[in-house]
Amino acid sequence: MLARALESAGIATTSISLVREHTEKVKPPRALFVPFPFGHAFGRPNAPELQHRVLRAALDLLSAPSGPVLSDFPDDAEPGDQPPAPRQASAIPAAAVASDAVTEVGEFLARHEQWQGKNGGRTAFGLSGLPASRFEEVVRFLQGFADGAAVADMSGRPAGVTLPAFIRWCADDLKTLAFEGHMAMHPEAGGDEIARWFWGTTAVGQLLRRVRDRLDASDDPAWKAAAFGVAR
């Protein structure tokens, strides 16, 4: 749809498609269907040769004389090598966790520094507007919220960001600290393995389940939407 809007204004477009059934209906001017899971549009992370093949195949469609063009990326992505989609929290049994979430987030922060050191500073952290150094405080705030504290809010919540949206971004930043820190220690771990570790064995994972429950108990659709984004 976006491709059609750009093309109508005179920009030649070529699109990567992850859902062939949708692309067949929408008919963007040029699209390359790739056989990869969501989150993997160009194949695999840190696989520049594969990414180049996908990109070149998409750019090659620009030489077609007319359209719409829907082409299939020829590789079936190394059969058997498809990373499974991460399981949702509700499909992962939660073990009893002895450690405290505040102590645990301190460990996450240390590992996360290693992650950034190894990756040229790259991190997906930074949606809540708060620095990583305040995340022990964030965990205490979320604990209070999950326990039903009447006035659960935190200094530093950016102006214009509602409480449920702020909680959602805090939860996302916590997941990023945890996931990236875990990947620093376990470079080969896939998304599903990391989800099982986080939701199954960490205190922060259990805390986010409780945060989800309090958000979901509200009748306010914005709170319910935030719950759906924190854990499901």
Add this chain to the structure above:
Amino acid sequence: MPRLDRLPEANRKTLLTAPVQLNESAPFVPLAKPLATARVSIVTTAGLHRRGDKPFGPGEQTYRVIPVDTRDADVVQSHTSIGFDRTPLMRDLNITYPIDRLRELASRGVIGGLAPNGYSFMGALRDVAKVASETGPEVAARLRADGADVAVLTPT
């Protein structure tokens, strides 16, 4: 994949029942110059933006500008739906925003160069009326002003 026949039943149903435009034909502008002289931009629907930009809310039909000199380390994703795996993007921005690959193609002379800005929209939009009538055309005008010839559109 996600070949629908390989997805869990719930995901397949969600996708097959999603409201999708049904079009009979497509607008089509032939690329007026050789690719080796064309300026290329990325337009993504992965909800990416610079750290510090206002995050996208669910369903938001606005866009963010990602200047071409933005470091990979400064790009974050506020499309954080837990319906997909976010770890590939944590590992490598190029998994959905192939900026380093385009730089390599420019240095090899395969493309003419990169346009000065990339543009980003939120993913998983159900209502796209405003993108079609307003923010999409706005980005098209900006691409033209940027001197972009080609836009590569990338999903989450």
